[in-house]
Amino acid sequence: MADINTAPAPDDNSLEGLYGLTDAVIHDVQEAVDSGDADAVGWIVGSLHPADVADLIECLPSAQRDKLESLLGGDLDPQVFAYLDASLRDDLIDDLEPSKLAAVAAGLESDDAVDLIETLDAGDKQAVLDSMPAGDRVMVEQALSYPEDSAGRLMRREYVAIPAFWTVGETIDHMRSDADLPETFYGIFAVGPDHKPSGVIMANRLLRSQRTVPVADILASGFKQIPATMDQEDVAFLFRQYDLAEAAVVDASGRLVGVITVDDVVDVIQEEHDEDILKLGGVATDDLYEAVAATTRSRLSWLLVNLATAVVASLVIGLFQEQIETVVALAVLMPIVASMGGNAGTQTLTVAVRALAVKELTARNALYIIGKEVVVGGVNGMIFAVLTGAIAYFWFGDILIGLVIGLAMIINMFVAGLAGILVPIGLDRANIDPAVASSVILTTITDVVGFFCFLGLAALVLL
């Protein structure tokens, strides 16, 4: 450890020394790759944590990435595959023989192996499974029999279970003698003769208990048994809600089949959040590492939907061409009404989508929240009615234009508040992910209502 008096003070706000993939390391790898020095590349990569190797592969330009892979040959730690971004991993897997891929899968824990194999197409999947050792293959096949994104896919099949009637001493002796324990675990499951779990003993609790104590006396409180078919979002909710480190997964008949640990749940939480953010922004999947063509294609469909809604808004404007020709100020001012409605609605919608995701917005408080958003929308509508009315009046010197835009603003921001909360709740009730479709429906509503109210009121009042 560095002496505080002689060593330079560490920069406490940097990850220096904690995050393995420093600029210096990347620079060294790039030099070694460019000079084709396979030994140097292997040496540096071998010294890194698999998660850092994954980051290294992700951050290299694609030409250097290919060269790195060919220099490493087959010498990539299987763990690296568990950490790689999905689109890059798929590229890498495509280049591998089934037998090679089976070896990679065999080098992973069962949950990571399932994660790797589940994305393959049917033919490749079978080829890889056929090349795996029988024990591993059965494990992976069983996991694949559970639905996608379920607890059964997420769980690890390596866990420690002991008969529920043992003592602390018997348990410790068993653990000292059994070499085939998983690398890391936090708890030991007590099971009955039917392999149904009766509870979990945390390792630290075992350590501090006398050898004669029956494990049944030191079971952790609040033991959770998660059905293997439960959706991973619900699993993540339970882990967050009860600060779980580990939970037992049981099959339909209540038998222990695996264990989910909190580090896997952290990945799920990250994944679900990324999805929510991307969907709200109109992006189907994280395409940072995708090629140009794939990215263009994946974003196109969303833009097509938006074109359709933009044309609908234009059709509404088209109804009032005569009025715009007479009072051109209407064309100048109309985007303000639509834009303010869209922004106010998006605020409400964002709060609602997040609250639905974390189960804070429920049938119970929905009415109260809807009422609140409508009032907030109405009040903000009145404030901005006065502001925009004044701007329009001073700009075009016409009190009626000020009045019309003010009235339209109140109506549109009221509607925006209502739609901002009702659209996500409605989609959620219809089992459609509110993060995907809420935004486009909302802005269509606020555009149409905004243009129609403003131009329609103008037609009534001004002309």
Place this chain on the structure above:
Amino acid sequence: MADINTAPAPDDNSLEGLYGLTDAVIHDVQEAVDSGDADAVGWIVGSLHPADVADLIECLPSAQRDKLESLLGGDLDPQVFAYLDASLRDDLIDDLEPSKLAAVAAGLESDDAVDLIETLDAGDKQAVLDSMPAGDRVMVEQALSYPEDSAGRLMRREYVAIPAFWTVGETIDHMRSDADLPETFYGIFAVGPDHKPSGVIMANRLLRSQRTVPVADILASGFKQIPATMDQEDVAFLFRQYDLAEAAVVDASGRLVGVITVDDVVDVIQEEHDEDILKLGGVATDDLYEAVAATTRSRLSWLLVNLATAVVASLVIGLFQEQIETVVALAVLMPIVASMGGNAGTQTLTVAVRALAVKELTARNALYIIGKEVVVGGVNGMIFAVLTGAIAYFWFGDILIGLVIGLAMIINMFVAGLAGILVPIGLDRANIDPAVASSVILTTITDVVGFFCFLGLAALVLL
């Protein structure tokens, strides 16, 4: 355990039996609250996990919530405060005497106590600290001396440390005899005489090792020492990157001062993500449980910024009033150009903001990503140029209008791609959170460029 043959099959997709706060429980509490039955309320609330009690308080209408609190009197488990939504917790705390609040803080682990006390204003904070037992007070004061959102605020000060020269047997004997161990821990830290940590021994590793083995031989690999001043976002990054369950926190001279566990990091990840989603939607803080007035106020400032940018866009339109008067189709079509640019830019921006947050977008690959986004924007621009050009031509029967809108579309979607990536990167470089300001800057750019290109080209070509 239910017998599979007689008990109804569990609904595997529900949280029934796993999430304590069922509809039935809420219904019972509401009945007990309405009838003023303090015993029944206390009995039900006492049977719930503190996290569920927090959810219960959150989901009740505010009148029932107040009545529940008065029925419970002071009998609320201190742990509930650790789980409550911040705005509701602040309301509850405001009603408590400093001495009562000090008792609550004393009933919490040190990190939760800090979390509770750090939000108080200076006077209340001092009053609470003065009422706390000296030992707890010093702990909290030390934690408060670290910056907000730092590892020092996040860490728990209760941990297990042993001399680095001990054996497994000595460690187990110590743990069996020391009653003052924390409730839960996963690892035991080996420290030198200067209290600088040399590594961590996972509890499960200790359990499976023979008593004579020195702990120095079974230290976990990849031991991480986190400086107490490190930002919690970086802490979360390290936990995710290396699948940590627990990490040591050290002060400026490298001495062990606390431990961060993964359940706290899960909360940080959740918090940071919520912030990102809300900021992208133009909401400063989660205001679901805030009162109407506070919500209206907090959203107002963002809407004011949007009004300013909407007026700027209108000023651009105002430059071309003459052209709009002559060709009113321009007013009908112009929102399409602006809207498509805004949506395409938002897609890019969302991917960029997320990639910056998870450190996937760095100085190293920025140029490549910028180039890619510009190409994607350009290609999509050309596709939509053809589409909108055709729509405009068939609608208004004028090939020149089709040409003008097509050209404007290409320019605006190219600019949208460029701005969608450059704005977040630029803000990040300037140490401004890209999630907050990116969106408004981007849509201002796409509105101004969209209107200016379309109307300006029309002025050149059509008139």
